[in-house]
Amino acid sequence: MKILETDLVSRAAGDPTRAATTEIALVGRSNVGKSSLINALIRRKLARTSRAPGKTDRVNVYRVRLAIAANRIETINLIDLPGYGYARGGAKRAEAFAEVTGAYFAAQAEPRDAERPAPRVLHLVDTRHPELDVDRDAHRWLADRGLAVLTVGTKADTLPRAERTRVAHLLEASTGGAVLLVSAKSGDGLKELWRAIVSDAAR
Numbered sequence: 666m667k668i669l670e671t672d673l674v675s676r677a678a679g680d681p682t683r684a685a686t687t688e689i690a691l692v693g694r695s696n697v698g699k700s701s702l703i704n705a706l707i708r709r710k711l712a713r714t715s716r717a718p719g720k721t722d723r724v725n726v727y728r729v730r731l732a733i734a735a736n737r738i739e740t741i742n743l744i745d746l747p748g749y750g751y752a753r754g755g756a757k758r759a760e761a762f763a764e765v766t767g768a769y770f771a772a773q774a775e776p777r778d779a780e781r782p783a784p785r786v787l788h789l790v791d792t793r794h795p796e797l798d799v800d801r802d803a804h805r806w807l808a809d810r811g812l813a814v815l816t817v818g819t820k821a822d823t824l825p826r827a828e829r830t831r832v833a834h835l836l837e838a839s840t841g842g843a844v845l846l847v848s849a850k851s852g853d854g855l856k857e858l859w860r861a862i863v864s865d866a867a868r
């Protein structure tokens with residue numbers, strides 16, 4: 666697999682785009698490492714790793730053109746949704762999360778056609794804090810909408826090996842779903858994450 670091209674576009678959260686492109690929505694607490702993970706995946710510094718809250722009614726779309734095999738080129742959209750659970754500016758940011766994220770998934774749930782794959786979700790959870798109520802709530806919110814969620818434990822480089830295994834099992838138990846641990850810093854797990862994203866695109 667080779668990344669041919671990446672670019673960043675902005676889209677109104679509620680825009681029910683008709684493109685026949687696989688969308689991978691990234692959801693997670695503020696500071697969970699979402700921007701860092703996007704940059705590590707696309708191997709470019711396109712996502713800003715700052716704490717400044719973005720525009721409230723739009724989502725950033727990272728369009729990635731991939732050569733999956735010699736004769737197979739695909740575009741995948743990585744959707745950067747607002748972070749939740751920010752300590753400061755609480756209520757306002759919680760509202761932005763619910764509004765933008767709600768608008769995004771509502772628009773994506775519009776009448777589907779065969780050309781338009783259902784969005785997939787990467788739910789990012791900080792491996793150093795795997796048992797936060799806000800993350801459980803977010804997982805339930807996503808699961809209640811029938812979305813296919815892959816839980817991605819971030820910053821795995823901060824944990825010793827044995828601890829990583831323990832955290833992975835913890836997350837598997839609490840989500841009842843698939844879990845992958847990654848590090849944007851060391852690159853651990855990125856190949857496996859790309860594999861998961863691309864195999865989804867192939868459905």
Ligand SMILES: Nc1nc2c(ncn2[C@@H]2O[C@H](COP(=O)(O)OP(=O)(O)O)[C@@H](O)[C@H]2O)c(=O)[nH]1
Nearest residue numbers: 695696697698699700701714715820848849850
């Ligand atoms: N050790 C470590 N720190 C990370 C990693 N990814 C992000 N961080 C740090 O976590 C903080 C928040 O990262 P950022 O990507 O901006 O998070 P976002 O708010 O979810 O977009 C920054 O200080 C990053 O340097 C990682 O894989 N390992």
Ligand SMILES: [Mg+2]
Nearest residue numbers: 699700713714
């Ligand atoms: Mg960010």
